Amino acid sequence: MSQAASIPAFPRMLEDESIYIMREVAAQFEKPALLFSGGKDSITLVRLAQKAFWPGKIPFPLVHVDTGHNFPETIRFRDQLVKETGAELIVRYVQDSINAGKVKEETGKYASRNTLQTVTLLDTIEEFKFDACIGGARRDEEKARAKERIFSVRDDFGQWDPKKQRPELFDMLNGKINIGENVRVFPISNWTELDVWTYIKEEKMNIPSIYYTHQRQVIERDGMIWPFSDFLNTTDDEVPFEETVRFRTVGDMTCTAAVASTANNIDDIIREILSAKISERGARMDDKRSEAAMEQRKKEGYF
């Protein structure tokens, strides 16, 4: 783009819709939870939940399935947010599932704990008997997600059956479920990546520092820049070097690529997204495993 793109306004109708969904969750379910990863989408969810129940507190806990491969900045941010909002935080660890022999650590240079966390998540749902889990997935992210309902019913095994989705008409959400089933709820289904950023800007929200430009030790792999860490299995020819980068999406350190960027404020981040030639999930190795990687994981119980 030659001229600086102007920053669009956030469409307020989206906030009304999402707050409406949050309230339906609190009203229709006995034991809801908000799945919190520390990324911008789940931070947005927390903001929406605060607004939905103000001046009351958020009436459900935040649940973090900790892979142990998080960016330390994300964890610090999470704890600060919990302190500020007074929300309840529940953390469960993928490492515990590994120690219990329920899942096996992947090997090789593409090893990640992304797939493993599904098991920990399903165990956590069972432990607390959660009947609804709110997630920050958006339909614009990926084509299997583009197909999912706002109230997405999962069976006893946490599985999504794309061929048997409930009709979801108008704004009428049916959260009635059978024993053992649970519902995944996606209040920001209709938001795009740009909507999330314009919302963060207009709401003056804090986000983890790794979304802004910083110096980092990285390696180059498959034409992308990867954060160097103890968790990343590298080969001999993958030599770390320092680069000026930021993250556009935040997952595990093992499957989230960085982008070379000097954006140090929200306006610059938004302008970068407006002119980006690569999609957001293009930086996520977890999606690249196959054309149907997301659908397969969702069928297994991934959020």
Add this chain to the structure above:
Amino acid sequence: MDIVRIATAGSVDDGKSTLIGRLLFETNSITQDKLEAIERASKRRGVDYTDLSLLTDGLIAEREQGITIDVAHIYFSTPTRKYIIADTPGHFEYTRNMITGASNAQVAIILIDARNGIVEQTHRHFYITQLLRIPYVVVCINKMDLVNYAESAYNEIRQQFDELFAKANYREQQLQFIPASSLYGDNISSRSASIPWYDGPSLLEYLESIEWHTGENQLPARFPVQYVVRPKSAQWHDFRGFAGKLTSGMLHKGEEVVALPSGQSSTIASIQRFEEEADQAESGDSIVITLADEIDLSRGDMLVPKSQVPEGLKEISAQVCWLDHQPLKTGKNYLLQHGSNRVKAKVTNLFSSINVTDYQTIEGVAEIGLNEIGYVSLKTAKPVNADLYAVNKHNGRFILIDESSNNTVGVGFIG
């Protein structure tokens, strides 16, 4: 920024997915990595052009069969508007998914293959746009390249469609006919040089030009209570707020309101949007209302202006579209969900079903099966504070839930 919700409908191979792909491509909404991915996929499939239809079919089963099974939501924007497309399936057996996708649409795009003209699916799709009262319908006569861009083919289909519209009930619906080729990009975002005899707008020009004044603010206010906010904290000890979305009309601070079903009245003490206090709320706003008096009000109840109280219905006549494999039968009980209110309902009478091809009603049917539409009457255990769908869409519709499966089995339009 405005949001425009669009539903697309068409039969198999009408080029619906290609049309959407083209729209995204021409509005620069496809990033390089996604474009490269479909270029690779096109080559793998042995097609010699970039098959833009591969953008939308997201499920494994859909790609295997080359059909759309469930609704996909697709997003793009122009400098002035954000568009949400619900790409809905064309097959008869997935009609319920089409209704799901079309239920929130302000514009429906019905695709017709210029070679085939109106087919049975077209009747069904058009009927659904009428049933839902979608205000704008674009009849996109696609694949004009395969009829040598002939005006006669376009005119013939247009005439057939006008005959169809002549039989329709919802006369205010606006129709726009556009001859197009989504494969070659004719009349998608800009006007086509291959179709000089057409002087109307391209598809995108038309979408950008529609003026939105749905008039929902002018309707009587309806505020279904979703959730009662009671913080019980030291700071907000006595706070009791009623959270919900104002589905139609406007409400003002100081306005006299009636709570239904109790019939108790009070005045609006405050309208909150999070920490901000507002003097008024518009239709669509998610707000918290506090009242001047302590009255009985909880989830499922409704606040309405004192001068515009709806009649509480215990007998409901409605047009119902059936969404479940187990047919709807007289005498059966369901859970009726109207806004935030759920009541038990019994099917007291089943009058007729409708043949959506010729709009003939069939009297004396024993049941209404999956994807069929019929006229029924229901008796509810408690009054439902509804309006007629034709008068107030938001307050004139409901869903039916089967309590044995918990599934959403039907959708009703009060008439």
